[in-house]
Amino acid sequence: MINNIPQSKAILSVVDLTKNFGDLHVLKGISNTFYEGEVVSIIGPSGSGKSTLIRCLNHIEEPTSGQIIFEGVEITNPSTDINAVRRDMGMVFQNFGLFPHLTALENIMLAPRKVKKQSRDEAKNKALKLLERVGLSDKAENYPEQLSGGQQQRVAIARSLAMQPKVLLFDEPTSALDPEMVREVLDVMMGLAKDGMTMIVVSHEINFIRQASSRVLVLVDGEIIEDGPSEQVIESPSHPRTKEFLGKLL
């Protein structure tokens, strides 16, 4: 395990979060606290609400009730400037979400330039360094459609990093990838974990969970049924639903 420091500063708290889509109760009162430097994996069966939960955290999905507090700011409060909050919270999507009309470099530079008002040169220098960090220096001028899935996802990670977020959210970042490309993305993510980045990751990649994740949340039917150190949850789960689910996974 790379880091195991739950007693550091709380960075993101969720209090009694619920989310309904019409009559469908997807999240049924989620409470949890995420700490600086933690890498938390969220696992659970399909339809259990993992995506909904992670999308509520940066308010891409509007919660039905409950509170989300990020660095002391209640982002569920309507008067909060959500754009300012999102600057410090990166998100990586299952389907990459790169902007197809921009090159890899431009994808990374756009938000720092327009949101953080960085100069072109400053944004470009930082973007080039980030591309190097994800191993894609030679792809700066390529458009997304000219990149493989794994390369696109690495650019997407670099794009999130360009805003220097305090938390990175991932929603199944490798599940849309061909098997041979999963490794290159996980390597980047593990590198981030090693560098102390706070990460909340919806993923069933057991190797990532074992090697990089400090804590695992098990989400079933909109409720967290298990929350503990990765090793413990994976090797000796206490809840029968967790056992059943892991049985299918391993």
Place this chain on the structure above:
Amino acid sequence: MDELNIRDLPRIFFNMEIMEGQWSLLFSGLWVTLEIAVVSIVLSTFFGLLVALMRIGNNKLLNALLIAYLEFCRATPIIVALIVVYFGLPFLNVTFSPFASAVIVIVFIHAAYIGEAFRAGILAISKTQTEAARSLGMSRLQTLIYILIPQAFRLVLPSLANQWTGIIKDTAICTILAITELLKAAQIISTWKANPTPLVMSTLLYLIILIPLTVITMQLEKRRGLKK
């Protein structure tokens, strides 16, 4: 009347002697046509985009108004709209120059169609694009300007080019106004010389402008077909 002989056709329809000294009038007509077309294309594209943005804003009242507007434009022959604006509005003491009347009517009608094209284009963009932009801290407006509109433009370029072709063709409605655009110039010369050659020449000029545009449109459509 003499018997018509097929060998007379060139003399009737392609009589270059008739055109001698008349080209400058024809070309100044072409220039007016191009002016009306360019101004109308720019403005109706701009207002079309605006209409599309208002449509996707999902305000119920605004949407109802815009749908009524679209239906009105679909059902109204453009020449009727022009007659109302140019000959009707002066009764309300609202008077526009022929040039302005033509532009107003063309833009009013075509902005509705272009708005529909843009709306379809924006709605065709994956939701993840907006989510990715917003999750980077970009505002709604920034997302529109830097992410959605550039992509929508690419998606709708073929139908946009189609609309632009339609606008150039619709400039011919100006013949009913006191303005000498291409078709009117041809008509004037034709009447004066009692020969249809000028009309044929104006047709050729329309084709010279429009064929490249329709070819480009076709190629854009083909390219998009390949990509999808």
